[in-house]
Amino acid sequence: MTTTSARAGRRWTRWAWLAAVVAALVICAGASVAIGSRHVSWDEIAAGLSGSTDGLGTAAVAKRVLRTILAILVGLALGLAGAVMQGVTRNPLADPGILGVNMGASLAVVTGIAWFGLWTYTAFIWVAIAGAGITAVFVYIVGSLGKGGATPLKLALAGAVTSAAAASFISAIVLPRADIADDVRSWQVGGVGGANIDAIAQVAPFLVVGVVICLVSAQSLNALALGDEAAASLGERVFVARAFASLGAVLLCGAATAVAGPIAFVGLIVPHICRLLIGVDHRWLVPFSALAGAILVTASDTVGRVVARPDEIDVGILTAILGAPVLIGIVRRTRIREL
Secondary structure, three states: OOOHHHHHHHHHHHHHHHHHHHHHHHHHHHHHHOOOOOOOHHHHHHHHHOOOOOOOOHHHHHHHHHHHHHHHHHHHHHHHHHHHHHHHHHOOOOOOOOOHHHHHHHHHHHHHHHHHOOOOOHHHHHHHHHHHHHHHHHHHHHHHOOOOOOOHHHHHHHHHHHHHHHHHHHHHHHHOOHHHHHHHHHHHHHOOOOOOOOHHHHHHHHHHHHHHHHHHHHHHHHHHEEEHHHHHHHOOOHHHHHHHHHHHHHHEEEEEEEHHOOOOOOOHHHHHHHHHHHHHOHHHHHHHHHHHHHHHHHHHHHHHHHHOOOOOOOOHHHHHHHHHHHHHHHHHHHHOOOO
């Protein structure tokens, strides 16, 4: 097979997978609206989709529509951020949760609630983005210290330690504050059950900016994958490219965490699955990871509403159950340099 025909074959394969992923997202979104802890009829689904809230079933459908939209946005943000983080750090273990970025954003939000009385989504988002950015820089600096620079193992360890420290600080802040403890603990689990139109409207502009930055950075991530010296020889300004892509990932992580809490492992699972399907070209991997992340969070939210009827299991719990064995598998199959 010639090189040209091989490239054409890969291109058609990618387009076929893209069609399959889009179809899967549509199916998951439909299931999320139709299925839940309360049974609803087709008439109630149609009425709920039209915007009516008359009747308990119709109101439940209307609530699910908002919940589905938020799940898609959050999953898209986390899947995309994970792919970009792995590309920027050349680290297969990179993930907003593992690197401590989500927990850093959570600490910033909890601090804002407890000490500054912040309760608006706009304030949450700005504070979460600031916390995510500071944590990302801190983890990268700590992981870069010593011989060998920022190795995957040192970054993972720095992120794990930072995440644990942030969780401890959150507990120290929340425990004496009975007035905010229940709300904060519920939010920390990670989920989209509190979806409303205000949250979606407030977070959407930040996610749009983050998505655009990440998509624009895709070609630069391909260059960075070759190594800093090779990227520089290709005319890439390595520091600028890495900082610009990281900015997009931080925006996505901070905004998603602000409205849904720290949902872990989505950014770890999704890019690895997408690489198996369409390869390592970030021009394809980045948008695929966004769509696959939306599928994972939407499907997890739907399953969580069904398996524990009439109660619910939050998305953050299900993604942790799925992500833990994936993380173990990645560690077992990845050669990591010693400290």
